[in-house]
Amino acid sequence: MITEERLHRIALPDYVAERVRSRRGGEPAFATIAPARTALVVVDLQNGFMAPGQPAEMPTARAIVPNVNRLATATRDAGGTVVWIKNTFDAEAAMTWSVWRRHFATGDWGQRMEQAFTPGDPGYEIYGELDVKPDDLVVPKRRFSALVQGSSALDTVLRQRGIDTLLIVGTATNVCCESTIRDGMMMNYKCIMVSDANACRTDEEHNATLATVAILFGDVRSTDEVITMLSTGSNAG
Helix, strand or coil: CCCCCCCCCCCCCHHHHHHHHHHHHHCCCCCCCCHEEEEEEEEEEEEEEEEECEEEECCCHHHHHHHHHHHHHHHHCCCCCEEEEEEEECCCHHHHHHHHHHHHCCCCHHHHHHCCCCCCHHHHHEECCCCCCCCCCCEEEECCCCCCCCCCCCCHHHHHHCCCCCEEEECCHHHHHHHHHHHHHCCEEEEEEEEEEEECCCCHHHHHHHHHHHHCCEECCCCHHHHHHHCCCCCCC
């Protein structure tokens, strides 16, 4: 487990490039993006996952804050949409996702998680060093994926704005971020996972998700690459 605040050491296995090359010639799935139809989806960067002593604290998530802020600025400047997703536990979540609560979040840890992500608790708030603007959107979700049935209003919000491209950042890479990008691709969104703006507990888990995404669910790009795509994408189709 990573205990210091640092970005993940990204190292994708050779088979990733080989499979991408055999399936689409090695080229990115999305060479350009149209910023006005693009949303930066920031997943669960709340105190409960980021602040010291919180039940799901991930020090690496604090390390991605500068990159997330850079991406948010670039998205807004290019005419795109920034959406902050908030992991939410409430009466509806307790009733409609009882399998998780009763079988996977038991004991003291589960109770602490429920408390931290209950609206009104300090753990529920977006981490203070993140650059949230008044015109950004904030969407609560009640499942790992922000797009699965019963989780949130994200799909409706995005389609109302004509969004067709999702930039996925946040935590945890291999849980809520991976779940959201998988569903996003299967709901016909163009999806990009930003390699150095996602965080989880270990480099191994992070890289395993990047490998799966790159092969089947979206492009994997760095913060610098995505910012370049946003700044040069005004004429993209």
